[in-house]
Amino acid sequence: MHEWALANAIVDALLAHAGEPREVKFLEIRLGKLQSVAPEDIEFWLRQLLEERGVKVGEVKFVQEEVVLRCRRCGHEWSLDPSEAPETVREYMHFVPEAVHAFYRCPRCGSHDYEVVRGRGVYIGKVVFR
Amino acid sequence: MHEWALANAIVDALLAHAGEPREVKFLEIRLGKLQSVAPEDIEFWLRQLLEERGVKVGEVKFVQEEVVLRCRRCGHEWSLDPSEAPETVREYMHFVPEAVHAFYRCPRCGSHDYEVVRGRGVYIGKVVFR
Amino acid sequence: MDPRVHGIRRMLSGIRRIWVVLSPKGGVGKTLVSVCTAIGLAREGRTVGLLDADVTNPTAHIPLGVDPRGVELREEEGVVPVRAKGVLFMSPVFFTEDRALPLRGWEISSILRELLAITNWGRLDCLVVDTPPGLADETLELLLLLPRKEAILVSTPSPMASTSARRMEEFLRDEGIPLLAHIENMSPRGIPYYPNLDAEIGHIEGTEFCRKVSEIIRSVQND
């Protein structure tokens, strides 16, 4: 599972910024839908990895972010649901969300030159340490 | 004067966005100090060009923005005063503010990889039409 | 609202055709093709401009024979390009004393906007734009900003260059950019390989390479 690597990065970031805390009381993780990451997988690894490092874990909350794309050519804004993409393309974007630019075009003008405004991938929303 | 071109761009932008207004009652122009543009020069051309196009001009206010640079390598923030730069370098940045990256490095770590956070060049702050 | 986008329209309004020389692969001859295309048009009596849009590594001044340290830019309703070998020429190298110019994506777009918004080309039959390899900010921003653009794609027979060219052709088709010419360089099927070309870069206008480029361009330009 490459989710192990994603979770480990979060754990390393949390611990580096808090200077080896004893407990993560509350953690909010934002999951951009473009990356199709299952919250259960990330949660499993977050708990496992934090506990291995002697850190207690309280509530872990996940917020799924819809994908918002905005065309630089014509200004059009639209969304995209990777669960409707071909299996292979969903997998490419699961590993590397930027792959979206190889497969999708602006539905209004056809351009590949658009911005992923929201919903790209995994990041830390909020965290409360004890 | 290349200020003619800078002023003309502002005029074209204003008129395009307001759909041929009769009067610009108030206009605030922000001048990033990196570009060393004299407010008098821009004001002269703005008034001239707008009046040529049949648009009355009220108050034109200029706000000078200090230069803020932030290093991507080490995070250091600093400022820079082009009036203390060699004449030639000031002139390069007057035409093309991005030229700063060829001549200046982060004073803490020496990197050329820094961001111009503020103070790059000319833009429109506020505008009130009649 | 970036006023430069409006300024650019005005500054390019006197230009009849805009040819963007492209290839995602480097070293295929984009810069030499750009320079020779411009020189060839100038020799036919056309008024022609050349913009080096390879902003982090400009080299078009070298075959054009322009020493960037000797250039003093003149301001007149903008900045007036420099005349060399009959071509009106603008390059970011005029603002760097030929030093490295490391830029991030947004800065690349921004320097192109600035150059296009201040350069006073006047009336041109054609503006030739030399671009860097890759498919990133320079190319995307140019395709966004330039009106009336046509692409000149350059490739070589190398499998690396032809794969790159195929990707770019698909991209241009998707973006709706007309392809004026696909030039195969260093190839018997297009422009031959000239082993001594490097030694002749200082007087490129006198080379067989340059004549060949002009010939191909003349055959496709339809006007």
Place this chain on the structure above:
Amino acid sequence: MDPRVHGIRRMLSGIRRIWVVLSPKGGVGKTLVSVCTAIGLAREGRTVGLLDADVTNPTAHIPLGVDPRGVELREEEGVVPVRAKGVLFMSPVFFTEDRALPLRGWEISSILRELLAITNWGRLDCLVVDTPPGLADETLELLLLLPRKEAILVSTPSPMASTSARRMEEFLRDEGIPLLAHIENMSPRGIPYYPNLDAEIGHIEGTEFCRKVSEIIRSVQND
């Protein structure tokens, strides 16, 4: 706080040396030098990785003989690179079906962060990184993210390439990046010009070019 920056440190922690193959000029042989450097090390029994960081126009898979459409990536504490000619290989081409991937600067930095944060190289004696031409997000972001990095600069005798190399040398010195080697390619003073190299790219490991690259690298690697 981008967690990937932390993830990258972990994922690169088992790598002893990191060599970034650079040149602001395209087509000077960066990709072939990268591939042959990696192949050469592998033949000496070193564990070696190769990352294609030319994200908008990856081509290193071509001389490595990897068909991107045939690749199925395995997940194991990250994504496991593909083995080819003895080299552990990762490329953005595995995620695009070899299509054009137009990206703006921040997206280029982001895709590099993602690839570095998820690729499980394991223990390596050396990671070789092939970069695109120019001096923009790919190069700047790699120099920011990679620990223990040394540069291999590639140029040719062309006046355009040597001007570009001079700029890059100044830049590397300013940034404090050690220069492991400056290879002059297609030159009697470094790697000769091999007229038939393009035809041999499919079995590059058997070429005189590849032997010559390995020889130069062996002479400078000091370990």
